[in-house]
Amino acid sequence: MDKGLQSEGNVNVQQMIEDKKRSKSLGEIIEKIIPWFLLLCAIVSVLTTAGILFTLLRESIGFFANVSIIDFYTGTDWSPWTGHYGVAPLIGGTLLITLIATLTAVPLGLMSAIFLSEYANDKARRVIKPILEVLAGIPTVVYGYFALTFITPMFQTFIPDLGIFNALSGGFVVGIMIIPMVASLSEDAMNSVPNALREGAYGLGATKFEVVFKVVLPAAFSGIVASIVLAISRAIGETMIVTIAAGATPNLTFNPTDSIQTMTAFIVQAATGDTTFGSTIYYSLYAVGMTLFVFTLVMNLIAQYISRRFREEY
Amino acid sequence: MLGQNEQGIKKRMEGRVLLNKILMVLFFLATTVGLVFLVLLFYRVLTQGIGYLNWNFITSFPAPYPEKAGLWAGVMGSIFLMLIVAVFAVIVGVSTAIYLEEYAKQNKFTDFIRVNIQNLAGVPSIVFGLLGLTFFVYMFNFGYTLIAGGLTMALLILPVIVVSAQEAIRSVPSEIKEASYGMGASKWQTIARVILPASIPGILTGTIIALSRAIGETAPLIIVGAATAIFTLPDSLLAKYTVMPIQIYNWTGRPQEEWQYVAGAGIIVLLAILLLMNSIAVIIRNKYQRRL
């Protein structure tokens, strides 16, 4: 390197800069074009949303030209291949799965969050947290496989008349999948509770669990609720686990041992079957998709609303 | 009177301390449920799939008999698909992040883009499948091809890439930006020569994590018509294709028990690839975190 450098010559840098400036028009053009290119890219995400709304609305309207919207939302028989389009069984299936998943994930996730935030030492937290996060990174098709080939047979030893396809194991595994969401978002909420509040309670002789239940949980309440709502939204939209493990029987039931079908599972079923482009069944995909979209959108908006309010507290 | 009271407090104190211990054990056990589940899952997949996992399995095309079936079409399909997703999602995602962090003015439109990206991240993946079906498969007339699947998946992971790239760009110290502007550098020169090079590790980590999510995704690709059985490798953007999760899904759904073992073998390969990708991401992160 040393020898590569020339000995000090008479270089007039400012003069060179002046010279280069005259040929700099290309640079100036780039400088002007780049922001527009970047803006264009930023608009892709807006177009994606617009595209989703457009396609769901347009094809749903096409669907409702053939099937009355009232029959769709009030009918209780979903058998599209015989011309019955009452969506209630699919919504019921989705809600059943979501309920089971929530009952699994909320207690486990919350207790994990409390353990990690209040009881675990730094070392334990650094080991346990990433492992828990792995749960969120497992492909859902793998969960589906596990639910079908392991969880269901395991449950069958306790519940002998449990079918191969049932809402229970599907919902349970969805619940396991969303534990990290509940746990890590709730833990964040608990961590942001100021230590002064805890110290105040400890100073009065409170034990740890009293501090957790009387100070930390109430203070972190809205953050915890937001995490639960987000996790529910995730459960509503989950597809592969329920398609593989919960069955393909539209069934308006709240018996978790039954085989059911969720909105998402129907969309997969119809897309893999011989659905002709432009047929009523094809359009029904979108009507169901739009219903699903509205469910998750409402959940996401609620979560955002809660966490916005939550942020203002501290 | 006072003594009695004190005794009462002491007695209750023992109860409270005991309850605290019991609850701590309970919370710990609850935390382990997820971990135990994970161990069981890995154990189950390994024991089921290991018997069918061999070099032939990885390099064979699908076959009607479990012993001869292979994952090759899925492995290569997933790789090709990820290349398309990476190119498209990184260009658009990083550009969006640069726009939002460095160019966008504080106004309603910028807020709208931000909120929109946040909401997009919460849309179920299968809805992206419907989007791809309408636009890429039918409207653009790509059919059930690699490019249709790739673009659909790129849109799906776009929010993840944007958010991680934004974080990476934001973490570039403002001192070195000032240094660049102070030298008379223009905005784009500062971005291209200082901000982007400094944020590449973060962007790379975020991209790999987003891609590892995409490589395991199944539902949207079913909707945009990834084939279940295919006997050639895709040779163009408009070729038919399949991916690993689709093959696994297809095998899982078959009634004969042997196919479950085949699916298990496929899952081992998929998880190994995911593990590899995440390790790379962690290595990059650790290597550069020390630097800055």
Place this chain on the structure above:
Amino acid sequence: MNETIEQQKKTANVKIESKSTDKKQKNTEGRHVFEVEDLNLWYGSDQALYEVSMNVPEQQVTAIIGPSGCGKSTFLKTLNRMVEMVPIVKTSGDIKYRNQNIFGNNFQQEYLRTKVGMVFQKPNPFPKSVYDNVAYGPRIHGIKDKKTLDQIVEKSLKGAAIWDELKDRLDENAYGLSGGQQQRVCIARALAVEPDVILMDEPTSALDPISTAKVEELVQELKKKYSIIIVTHNMQQAARISDKTAFFLNGELVEFAETDDLFQNPRDKRTEDYITGRFG
């Protein structure tokens, strides 16, 4: 020489007494790099500078002192318009750089910053090699020729008195250097485009005493070729290295005079209080 100094002192002092009421007479000799007139600056609705007027002499070291928050850094950053990186900043008044209005419509920020280099409070090298750090300025202005860049890098590092220490380490990442070395690399980086003026914003506040001494020595060396404006909260430093000193308080330029004069017989009570340590 003596005459002009007298004259400057007079203009500066006249203005302090009668604020902005009378317009300063034009300095026709062109010995000023900056002529600042009635500069006001606001961050949103908070005013940070009030009616600042001063002429910065060529090829001298001008120190700016004052307690924290007095606006001295803000003033410095106004001179190369870095202050505008905060979007809510508004200014009024005039700053002329070599008789060109820097707020003028057809006056380019990039050009100004090429002429007016800056060294920051905390050493802020890029996470690149020493060579790439110093070559940064010439490169962004279009100089690509390797031999020319080699010459510039060597000259600049020599100019920053760090060539001997680093000539075998040009490929090393600048982050691996000590704080003092980093700051001198940053000075070399500023020198690489051969600016006219160098602004220094408390350049030694993050350095140890030995590095500080080296940088101070360097400043003395640099003033032979460059005009230097240095912000410092260290009065001894200002006394040691500067030719003229400006004292800022609460956004106002209280006094601007020959350094020796200002420290030995300050005209304003507030200056006297400050340099005798009664506040700040």
